[in-house]
Amino acid sequence: MSDCPTCGWPESDVYEVLSRHFTSEGVVTYSRCVCGEIQVRLRPYASDRAF
Numbered sequence: 001m002s003d004c005p006t007c008g009w010p011e012s013d014v015y016e017v018l019s020r021h022f023t024s025e026g027v028v029t030y031s032r033c034v035c036g037e038i039q040v041r042l043r044p045y046a047s048d049r050a051f
Contacts, residue, residue: 005037006037009034018038028042
């Protein structure tokens, strides 16, 4: 998903970050759009990450 499904606001211009959490899969971010829609996004870790 690249834009808000309600108003079309671009994902790259986050209005308000509500919380951010590290998980085993990547970073989960809860954010609020300018229209009030709450969005949850997962940014996976890079595949070339050293363990």
